[in-house]
Amino acid sequence: MSDADGADSNDDGSSGAFGAAIERGEDVPLLTGDGQYTDDISLPGTTHLAIRRSDHAHARLESVDTSAAEAMDGVVAVFTGEDVVESGVPNTIPTAWDLPGLVQPQYRMLATDKVRHEGTAVAAVVAETPHAAHDALERISVEYEPLEHVTDPVEAVERDVPPVHDEAEDNVAFDFELGDSDATDEAFADADRVTSVDLRQPRIIPNAMEPRAALADWEETTEKLRLWMTSQNPHLHRMLLSAGTLGLPENRIQVIAPEVGGGFGSKIYHYPDEAVTAWCSMQLGRPVKWQATRSESYLTDCHGRDHVTTGEIALDDDGTIRGVRVETHAGLGAQLSQFGTATPSYLYATILSGQYAIPAIHCRVVGAFTNTTPVDAYRGAGRAEGIYVIERLVDVGARELEMDPAELRRRNLIQPDEFPFETAAALVYDSGEYERAMDVALEHVDYDELRERQDELREEGRYLGIGVANFVESAGLSPSGLAGDLGAQAGGWESSIVRFDSTGSVTILAGTADQGQGHRTTYAQIAAEELGLSVDDIDVVEGDTDRIPQGMGTYGSRSASVGGGSIARGAREVREKARRIAAHQLETPVDDLEFEDGEFHVTGAPDRSLHIQTIAHEAYLGHDLPEGMDPGLEETNFYDPENFTYPFGTHVAVVEVEPETGEIEIERYVAVDDCGEIINPMIVEGQVHGGIAQGIGAALYEGAAYDDEGHLETRRMDEYAVPHSTQLPEFETDSTVTPSPHNPIGVKGVGESATIAATPTMVSAVVDALEPFDVDHLDMPITPESVWRATEGDR
Amino acid sequence: MSEHDISVTVNGEQHELSVEPRTLLVTALRDELGYTGANVGCETGRCGACTVRVNGEAIKSCTRLAVQADGSEIETVEGLGENGDLSALQERFQEHHGLQCGYCTPGMLVTAETFLRENDDPSREEIREAIEGNLCRCTGYQNIVDAIEATADQLGEHR
Numbered sequence A: 001m002s003d004a005d006g007a008d009s010n011d012d013g014s015s016g017a018f019g020a021a022i023e024r025g026e027d028v029p030l031l032t033g034d035g036q037y038t039d040d041i042s043l044p045g046t047t048h049l050a051i052r053r054s055d056h057a058h059a060r061l062e063s064v065d066t067s068a069a070e071a072m073d074g075v076v077a078v079f080t081g082e083d084v085v086e087s088g089v090p091n092t093i094p095t096a097w098d099l100p101g102l103v104q105p106q107y108r109m110l111a112t113d114k115v116r117h118e119g120t121a122v123a124a125v126v127a128e129t130p131h132a133a134h135d136a137l138e139r140i141s142v143e144y145e146p147l148e149h150v151t152d153p154v155e156a157v158e159r160d161v162p163p164v165h166d167e168a169e170d171n172v173a174f175d176f177e178l179g180d181s182d183a184t185d186e187a188f189a190d191a192d193r194v195t196s197v198d199l200r201q202p203r204i205i206p207n208a209m210e211p212r213a214a215l216a217d218w219e220e221t222t223e224k225l226r227l228w229m230t231s232q233n234p235h236l237h238r239m240l241l242s243a244g245t246l247g248l249p250e251n252r253i254q255v256i257a258p259e260v261g262g263g264f265g266s267k268i269y270h271y272p273d274e275a276v277t278a279w280c281s282m283q284l285g286r287p288v289k290w291q292a293t294r295s296e297s298y299l300t301d302c303h304g305r306d307h308v309t310t311g312e313i314a315l316d317d318d319g320t321i322r323g324v325r326v327e328t329h330a331g332l333g334a335q336l337s338q339f340g341t342a343t344p345s346y347l348y349a350t351i352l353s354g355q356y357a358i359p360a361i362h363c364r365v366v367g368a369f370t371n372t373t374p375v376d377a378y379r380g381a382g383r384a385e386g387i388y389v390i391e392r393l394v395d396v397g398a399r400e401l402e403m404d405p406a407e408l409r410r411r412n413l414i415q416p417d418e419f420p421f422e423t424a425a426a427l428v429y430d431s432g433e434y435e436r437a438m439d440v441a442l443e444h445v446d447y448d449e450l451r452e453r454q455d456e457l458r459e460e461g462r463y464l465g466i467g468v469a470n471f472v473e474s475a476g477l478s479p480s481g482l483a484g485d486l487g488a489q490a491g492g493w494e495s496s497i498v499r500f501d502s503t504g505s506v507t508i509l510a511g512t513a514d515q516g517q518g519h520r521t522t523y524a525q526i527a528a529e530e531l532g533l534s535v536d537d538i539d540v541v542e543g544d545t546d547r548i549p550q551g552m553g554t555y556g557s558r559s560a561s562v563g564g565g566s567i568a569r570g571a572r573e574v575r576e577k578a579r580r581i582a583a584h585q586l587e588t589p590v591d592d593l594e595f596e597d598g599e600f601h602v603t604g605a606p607d608r609s610l611h612i613q614t615i616a617h618e619a620y621l622g623h624d625l626p627e628g629m630d631p632g633l634e635e636t637n638f639y640d641p642e643n644f645t646y647p648f649g650t651h652v653a654v655v656e657v658e659p660e661t662g663e664i665e666i667e668r669y670v671a672v673d674d675c676g677e678i679i680n681p682m683i684v685e686g687q688v689h690g691g692i693a694q695g696i697g698a699a700l701y702e703g704a705a706y707d708d709e710g711h712l713e714t715r716r717m718d719e720y721a722v723p724h725s726t727q728l729p730e731f732e733t734d735s736t737v738t739p740s741p742h743n744p745i746g747v748k749g750v751g752e753s754a755t756i757a758a759t760p761t762m763v764s765a766v767v768d769a770l771e772p773f774d775v776d777h778l779d780m781p782i783t784p785e786s787v788w789r790a791t792e793g794d795r
Numbered sequence B: 001m002s003e004h005d006i007s008v009t010v011n012g013e014q015h016e017l018s019v020e021p022r023t024l025l026v027t028a029l030r031d032e033l034g035y036t037g038a039n040v041g042c043e044t045g046r047c048g049a050c051t052v053r054v055n056g057e058a059i060k061s062c063t064r065l066a067v068q069a070d071g072s073e074i075e076t077v078e079g080l081g082e083n084g085d086l087s088a089l090q091e092r093f094q095e096h097h098g099l100q101c102g103y104c105t106p107g108m109l110v111t112a113e114t115f116l117r118e119n120d121d122p123s124r125e126e127i128r129e130a131i132e133g134n135l136c137r138c139t140g141y142q143n144i145v146d147a148i149e150a151t152a153d154q155l156g157e158h159r
């Protein structure tokens, strides 16, 4: 990895922490088994919740008889959807993103009228033990009147089927357009050539290794709810639970996200299950725990993707891309999840320009209700789907022009001096040196030589494939005002508190919430850099709404850039207050002080100095502060960025495909990522590795499917291919550093980059290998069987 | 439901407990005995998060009933450290960033440690095969392989 320079803060007391591959302190409890995930926490008197779910994809709920279950030993209570309605709580699982003309049907904690997908929560059993709760589930008798169902987003809209929701007779939740359709039509009319691709992006099940869980404790005397849960955004959960669902003010809800075992999007959302857990505790006045089984996760964790797309690209013979036109049917599932509307609309259509200067773009997205698990953001969310489309289009365009696909990419790249660059898809990219990253990636594999080797091998009947994909990602959705204009019901800011105590140690309270990203280390590095301290002086607290006043959470590659940006700004304010105290006590003008290694000293008189930790002590003594200054040394910061940040890079895969068996061997995988300034290269590389694994997973192995009955076929871990260690290659990573010009620490974010890049890279490589068989595209997952079928006639 | 009395040794400590015949070993360890290090990721023997050592063999503790473990010597992730310090393998996991969310880690460590007892000079391919039954969604495995390889190298130096 290349070295990243420290942050360019105006006057940095550089401790060298920023940019160093510092080991993660948070690892120790996770390595010893002491780390506490939600299910590891027990309260005295805890009861256990199990949820009865529909085994129908679509049915009218005729009756729910709970009497036999209630009579069982160890059962505390059994609740139905009617019980929740009667309790008088608002009982809504709200969406968090509105779109023009959006149909927003009712979404309740437990179903009352219809079940709309397999796995819909119908009744809840609370019992003294998990076994008793699960046993009782089977004794609830539910009568259904089955209805015809639909699981495919195109069929949902085009076929005459009973609607998932009466409010949307044609199953259309929204019909979204972005870009200039006239200009695009013109570009297509003028261009030398037009080519297209029809593609599907199958459903992905996120598969965080820790299934979702919640432990709720309603304290009768204070009327306060404490809720431990597997959350990527405890404050957002507090907000959504409060107003829409339980009808409690936020100050009576404490949401705690302890150790969280992965998320990848799936733990962003406000699901009925955790809400029911809380509601049951409120009914019973006892702690209630719910732990999803893996099958429950598969049926209820929001899935990702589910797009059916026709993409067209207009090109001139010299390789200039003139326009792109995209039409997509996006499956939303049976209910609108929080960001289920934003993901396939704004997060998708806006990235269709990729790294290229494309003068005309138009995209239409039909969001369709289907009788399936709700679909929402999964790592890469929207941007992954969009980059996949543009990269597939560039590949088919290269075939059409008989031009090298890397060369076609190169000819259309946005140049470094064109930033900030406004695309025809409504974004303003902040900075980029696309060609540099692309060159680094191509040099790693010795691209030209590789192409020669490919030709030679083809003569021998061996099929090497080289896949190249360029990506750019809009990370850290912001600013809040823009998000609001586009329909967001939440802000794009992040908040933190940087607090010295009187002993000179620092606590950072951060509104983001880690699920393995290493925030405790990264954030300490940011603050150490700003304050001239060692990371060991700094403690980072996350994931508790009573300790951390406000936050938005961790998703959309936002924590390092927006959360980290907030911490850097807060630390700078703290440092400036400390500087004023130092100036006062050293009896010198503020401007005469230099800050180095945590020490303020008078310019030209290094022995007249005060350390920031000593100043912290003074600040809390309050005996000798500048006139009018309040005691204490802490700052609360809200950072609302002026724009997204735009990480980018180029990935290259080299595969050998054996048409006889369909076997795909990954020979090399090279990732060059530019995430702006790098806070901790070890952690960045880890994010890239994990991202590639998920991207390759989607391309070659994963994909959820429904059978003719509307049942999820991939309902257990042995039926859904989470990649294991022998299915993934060794990754070769490298980076370039193009700082974000508007982020306080120059950071762009890296959480989703590699997932976005790896999927088109792998598909491109396999399809490239099969060029002699005239294969222009294969849908994911590209299995040995699909390769075998695609090459059948020509072998 | 009738309960059975069983006795197990966990990380050197003897425990007597009563369990239902259907109680899984992982459930007994976690809920009855408080060894919450082993995690449940799938309860179908697929993910390996629940891996513990029973009589020296690494097994997925969701695939065993607690009653089947009666009389066994069990070792869990909590027993891997040495006198309160991290073991060499645990240290290498930290050094090579072999964990992110940590949920797979207890099972991964037990599998890897058991493997290194049998093969102290493995190739990377052998390491990948050894951990094939332990799924990790976060790391892409490479740093885990690095950590195990580095541990083997370190043990090799002491041979």
Ligand code: FES
Binding pocket: B039, B040, B041, B042, B043, B044, B045, B046, B047, B048, B049, B050, B051, B060, B061, B062, B063
């Ligand atoms: S929980 Fe035992 S293998 Fe997954």
Ligand code: FES
Binding pocket: A209, A261, A262, A516, B098, B099, B100, B101, B102, B103, B104, B105, B135, B136, B137, B138, B139
């Ligand atoms: S570190 Fe998260 S599953 Fe392995």
